[in-house]
Structure formats: C-alpha cells, structure tokens
C-alpha cells in the first residue's frame with residue numbers, strides 16, 4: 180500500500196533537483212567560457228588600443244557616454260561610433276568641442292593632440308569589433 184509522500188521522497192527530490200541544477204549551471208558556465216574568446220576577439224590589443232583606453236578612462240568619457248551599454252545616459256552610445264561616424268568624424272568632433280549649439284548638451288574640449296586622437300580612435304575601432312550579438316539594435320543606439 181502506498182504511504183503517500185514521505186520525507187525520504189522529499190529528500191530525494193531535493194538532492195536530485197539540487198544536483199541537476201548544479202550540473203546544468205556548470206554546463207552553462209562551461210559553454211559561456213568557451214564562447215567568450217570568440218566574441219571578444221575584436222582584433223589585436225595593440226599598444227595604440229591600450230593607450231586609447233587609458234585616455235578613455237582618464238578623461239572619464241564614461242561619465243557621460245555609454246560603451247556597450249555601460250556608463251551614463253547623458254550622451255550617445257559609443258561602442259559603435261566607429262561604424263556610425265568613422266575615424267575622421269570622431270577626431271574632428273572631439274577637436275571641435277564644445278559646439279555651443281543652442282539647446283544641445285555639450286561635451287568639453289579635452290585638448291587632445293593628434294596622436295592621442297589616433298589612439299582614442301584605435302580604442303573605439305577595437306571596441307566596435309566586439310561581437311555584441313547585434314546590439315544595439317539600431318545603429319544610432
């Protein structure tokens with residue numbers, strides 16, 4: 180005769196379920212780890228890219244902009260700005276700040292020289308090469 184739902188059965192479900200999900204999460208972690216190198220393979224981390232990242236960090240661009248969605252929402256996303264505007268526009272834009280255009284948010288002038296601008300563009304080019312699985316969904320994102 181059935182004794183109904185016993186504490187032994189409950190324990191087995193608990194241990195079995197725990198083991199199942201631990202293994203599932205381990206498999207998912209392993210799968211993600213396998214994919215990361217391919218997705219972040221945005222080209223070689225040249226010294227120029229590294230210098231550009233340093234400029235990006237020390238000038239606190241992220242205090243106004245987002246990069247791949249992370250950062251502040253005061254100014255446009257820049258993860259894809261290389262594709263959207265191209266290197267010449269980016270350099271000319273940074274040199275021409277602030278625009279003083281009425282009613283528009285302003286970006287400061289960082290007094291960067293041509294070499295620093297080239298490095299910054301290299302960093303933005305590298306970032307643009309990261310496989311974000313088509314994010315942002317529109318190029319102005």
Ligand code: HEC
Pocket residue numbers: 234235238239240241242243244253254255257260263264269272273278280283284285286287289299
């Ligand atoms: C104080 C806030 C602020 C900081 C800091 C800042 N920006 Fe900006 N940036 C803006 C704003 C606001 C705009 C958009 C202005 C407009 O459209 O009139 C902009 C626009 C841009 C654009 C053009 C984007 C496009 O889609 O046309 C680029 C490129 C850019 N910024 C790069 C940088 C870089 C690189 C840094 C760091 C060195 C930086 N910004 C730091 C406020 C900032």
